[in-house]
Amino acid sequence: SAVISQKPSRDICQxxxxxxxxxxxxxxxxxxxxxxxxxxxxxxxIATANQGSEATYExxxxxxxxxxxxxxxxxxxxxxxNMSPEDSxxxxxxxxxxxxxxxxxxxxxxxxx
Amino acid sequence: AQTxxxxxxxxxxxxxxxxxxxxxYDTSESDYYLFxxxxxxxxxxxxxxxxxxxxxxxxxxxRFSVNFQKAAKSFSLKISDSQLGDAAMYFCAYRSVLxxxxxxxxxxxxxxxxxxxx
Numbered sequence: 001s002a003v004i005s006q007k008p009s010r011d012i013c014q015x016x017x018x019x020x021x022x023x024x025x026x027x028x029x030x031x032x033x034x035x036x037x038x039x040x041x042x043x044x045x046i047a048t049a050n051q052g053s054e055a056t057y058e059x060x061x062x063x064x065x066x067x068x069x070x071x072x073x074x075x076x077x078x079x080x081x082n083m084s085p086e087d088s089x090x091x092x093x094x095x096x097x098x099x100x101x102x103x104x105x106x107x108x109x110x111x112x113x
Numbered sequence: 114a115q116t117x118x119x120x121x122x123x124x125x126x127x128x129x130x131x132x133x134x135x136x137x138y139d140t141s142e143s144d145y146y147l148f149x150x151x152x153x154x155x156x157x158x159x160x161x162x163x164x165x166x167x168x169x170x171x172x173x174x175x176r177f178s179v180n181f182q183k184a185a186k187s188f189s190l191k192i193s194d195s196q197l198g199d200a201a202m203y204f205c206a207y208r209s210v211l212x213x214x215x216x217x218x219x220x221x222x223x224x225x226x227x228x229x230x231x
Contacts, residue, residue: 001160031217033217033218033219037156041223042204042221042222042223042224043158043204043219043221044221045218045219048217048218058218090156092158094158094219096217100146100163100165100208100210101160101163102148102160102208102219103158103160104150104157104158106155106156106157107156107157107158109156
């Protein structure tokens with residue numbers, strides 16, 4: 001299995017600011033995913049990040065709001081831009097590690113005031 | 114598009130007893146993966162068990178087993194000898210086997226909150 005870490009684990013931010021979340025994996029992986037989990041809800045995919053190419057965003061998510069970087073095969077960042085209280089969620093990084101197995105980081109709990 | 118339905122928002126079970134969580138899904142694909150994930154209050158998503166659709170044998174991991182009914186598109190999770198540490202949200206998820214870009218994402222159900230009664 002993969003060991004995935006995320007920074008920060010939680011943050012409280014002011015409206016209108018931006019936060020960058022980091023995801024680090026202990027081995028090289030081709031595909032990394034960013035999910036959002038709103039309070040009391042299930043997980044929704046924001047985007048898929050492959051190294052060396054632009055991230056692919058799901059319907060309802062745009063690059064200007066959620067820019068993603070994937071500089072190498074073990075690291076990715078997700079930025080939540082111009083935040084509003086509606087962005088308060090848990091953001092989770094995930095990797096596809098082997099056929100049929102997908103693992104998650106510990107999540108970043110974001111509160112926007 | 115694939116959909117995953119968990120019709121039980123909450124379940125409870127007495128410690129040491131057995132509980133079954135339900136999951137149904139809809140897909141036009143013949144091969145795919147199904148998963149159960151556990152999310153305790155720590156919010157870490159933990160992979161509990163995985164089933165490959167082309168395998169007829171139901172997956173088992175210690176006290177956790179599944180009842181996979183492909184024709185009925187049903188994928189239930191049975192937890193035997195329930196323990197206090199099993200208390201969590203449980204999510205059922207679907208993933209295509211196809212490697213075409215865009216098919217790799219997990220589609221989640223809405224979750225079932227499991228409470229263990231001491």
